[in-house]
Amino acid sequence: MPPQRPHGIYDTTLCVEELRDALAAHGITLPALRPTGLVILGSCSTATARMLAAALRGDGRAAPPAAFDIRMLAVPEIVPDLRRSVRRYLGTPCSDVQLCITELVVNVIRHVGEGTPVQVRVARPAPGRPVRVEVTDPDSRALPVLVRAAGEDETGRGLALLDAVALRWGVEQRAETKTVWCEVR
Structure with a gap:
């Protein structure tokens, strides 16, 4: 397994977590939602995933990760x-x-x-x-x-x-x- 670049994996993982949390707040659960599945399969960039999560939360901004x-x-x-x-x-x-x-x-x-x-x-x-x-x-x-x-x-x-x-x-x-x-x- 080649070394992973933290910024790409980190950004993608954060986006998926933000999106999963935002969807859950609306009663939508996607247990199989994974970073590669969402971003690659959905042709969704991390910026788009963040905007989608913010829109679902209704606050217009991305939540900082813990x-x-x-x-x-x-x-x-x-x-x-x-x-x-x-x-x-x-x-x-x-x-x-x-x-x-x-x-x-x-x-x-x-x-x-x-x-x-x-x-x-x-x-x-x-x-x-x-x-x-x-x-x-x-x-x-x-x-x-x-x-x-x-x-x-x-x-x-x-x-x-x-x-x-x-x-x-x-x-x-x-x-x-x-x-x-x-x-x-």
């Missing part, structure tokens, strides 16, 4: 697109959030393996609350360890950077997955 949530393969080539997509989602400069996402995804690449399927989630905060960043991977045994790299070391600084910019961070272990999370102002 979270940026994407499943992708952890490969180095996807990181710049992921950073841009998160900035577009938050709608404001967010270098600390982008740094944390980069370090967490790169840790998966380095310690679990390139091409590992991951889920990246960024929750839009309530006013005055921190942004929550989560990266979930399928290896519950490869736990992140904060180490202090020496001056000559070429690796080992990722979690130190994350620790420096995050308010707090941690790991949620499950039977077959783990989620490394952090909260950033």
Whole structure:
């Protein structure tokens, strides 16, 4: 499976979710409504889907999504697109959030393996609350360890950077997955 471009998948998924919610508000349920089915089969662009959802809601505007949530393969080539997509989602400069996402995804690449399927989630905060960043991977045994790299070391600084910019961070272990999370102002 080739790496997915977050902005296209993310935009399409958001449009389908907006449209599904707007249709449900009018008593119309389409359980099989999927991003590819709606956009490709219906020859509907994301802009058209957003306008349709807004018209059905009757407010003339698209509702902001509650979270940026994407499943992708952890490969180095996807990181710049992921950073841009998160900035577009938050709608404001967010270098600390982008740094944390980069370090967490790169840790998966380095310690679990390139091409590992991951889920990246960024929750839009309530006013005055921190942004929550989560990266979930399928290896519950490869736990992140904060180490202090020496001056000559070429690796080992990722979690130190994350620790420096995050308010707090941690790991949620499950039977077959783990989620490394952090909260950033």
